[in-house]
Amino acid sequence: MDWQDEWWTSSLGRNGFWHREHPADHFRTSAGDAGDAAMTAEYLRALLSVLPEHLRHHSGAPGHGSPAGDPTRIAPTLVDLGAADGSLLRAAARARPGWALHGVDVRPAPADLPPTVHWHQHLWDVRTTGWTGPDGLPTNLLGPDGPDGPLLVVAHEWLDDLPCRVAQRTPTGWELLGPHGPTGWAPDPAEACWLEAWAGDARTVEVGLTRDRAWAAIAASLPPGSILVAIDYGHLRRDRPPEGALLGYRDGLLVDPVPDGRTNITAPVAVDALAAAVERVPGVRRLLVARQSTVMADLADTVPADPLPADRGAPLAALVGANRRRALADPGRLGANWWLVHAVGPTP
Template sequence: MAIGWRLAMQAALYGSGGFFVRPRSGPADHFRTSVHASPLFAGAVLRLLERVDAALGHPETFDLVDVGAGRGELLTVLRRLMPDDLARRVRPVGVEVVPRPDGLDPAIRWRRDIPEPVTGLLIATEWLDNVPLDVVDTDDAGRLRKVLVDRATGAETLGPPADPADLFWLSRWWPEPGRIEIGWPRDTAWADAVASVRRGAALCVDYGHQRAERPAFGTLTGYRDGRQVPPVPDGSCDVTAHVAIDAVAVAAGVPYRMVRQRAALKALGVDGARPPLGLARTDPAAYLRALAAAGAAGELIDPAGLGEHWWLWHTVGVNVPLV
């Protein structure tokens, strides 16, 4: 039976046997995020964390919440990079639908929902692109109708008219005709996440687009085993769509700044510069290490890849610049 994409994504990603709840398969087995690409990403996040900590006056307890934590990779690296004083005060929390991973650092708490209130830093890396949404398209009579999908085959048909909530959202955020991915579920999810922050900051890192550059045919796609595949919502692959990042930013209702990842990381010291050739003559081992780091940095800031991510930065009760 064909159903709307939002319900299909919910079942395929988070239902029984869904893509993200399998115990032996994590996101890193199927696609590469900034977290998986290099510890340099965690190092940049740590510098932001230290800025927030200073703005808060180095509180006795600093909450570090990773929403969509995967298998705890980012929190694990951050724990290793933190200076001792900060590590003693930081309370890391992974928010994820899967059970606590085996062997995770005991200091990292694990839960299915976002804790509140948060005093510190909340971060979500490639979480919103997996928040389920509906898709609408225009029929031959010019009417916007929901796109229905067969969960087993991925075959699509046009269903009932778009809901009033969908029409209200797209009238503001996606007015151009075409295949439209209705983003209000992402707006709501991020607004709720940011609302949990009493004092501190929230950072969303994700693929996205703004109103002036909405894709005419949408972005819904699938990933499996490191390859892009058709988005069949049967639980066998990731099903994802880019985020209407400007709508998400406004929905949070607090001040924000948006920059591309390449600009944010360069401002935080990840520039991808190659080491000087002279180092190869004086210290070959150091040269090779620096060359590897430059390659990893290059992947993170690549404008055709991870560097195209948006960084959406909100501050609550403090003034901490992103760049």
């Protein structure tokens, strides 16, 4: 089998990594984990800072938001794709008590989620380009009884875990690779077009078409006024890693990407290809494409008009928050992540 098939089986198959392992045991992300609420709070602050004005300062609680009669008083609905242990949703429940909160993940709901959080055990299937429920049957993002109205959809380090094909340049064209080397198969026409447009000078490339299709399909399914935020590590055409960038993580260590069900297999996102794909969806417009370090720097230059509850705590909490902001802004680590923010249709 090629890399996409092997990756799918080892990561998202019935006994794959995402069904049996706890992500926090293997890697750390900007969203932190249940044991680092300060990191998650600062990450949420950065997320709120890039939203349109009517969302950024609206808590949905009495006494906040827009004047009575203004339709923007309707509390936003936050959807966290790849919600893992629910850290971001917990932070949002504290900071924005009036928001409707939804977590989407292949795993069952973690224990002790706030009662305002709705959990959806859904899986994005790159093979069919659609969502499936726990029963394996097709569904939509939040199931048949999902909320009406605009959504704020956040995919934090979700796209990089979607399996994709890996191709190698040869004297006669591109050839697909598997974990054990060349397969002898050529990419299909759509993959070949993607490679022509986005591979750059790289000799080995993760074909980002599965990620592009996922993000564009999600955008196309959202009602007007929705916002999409993809936050992930990635690269541009001009700096694609020459020999590819397929990675493995296990027990906090960077290891070979072995499809054994115990290793988190991941690959950076082709940021420019992803942005181009979602911007081809009718009505979608770009709000921001920037490094996380830039987002954090911009945040540091502003005084939040609607501070998070953590701001009202003790000086020690403020010091911890400042340390977390520095970690999130570090361009050599978490700050290297890309933020892609897009709006769907007219703002409500």
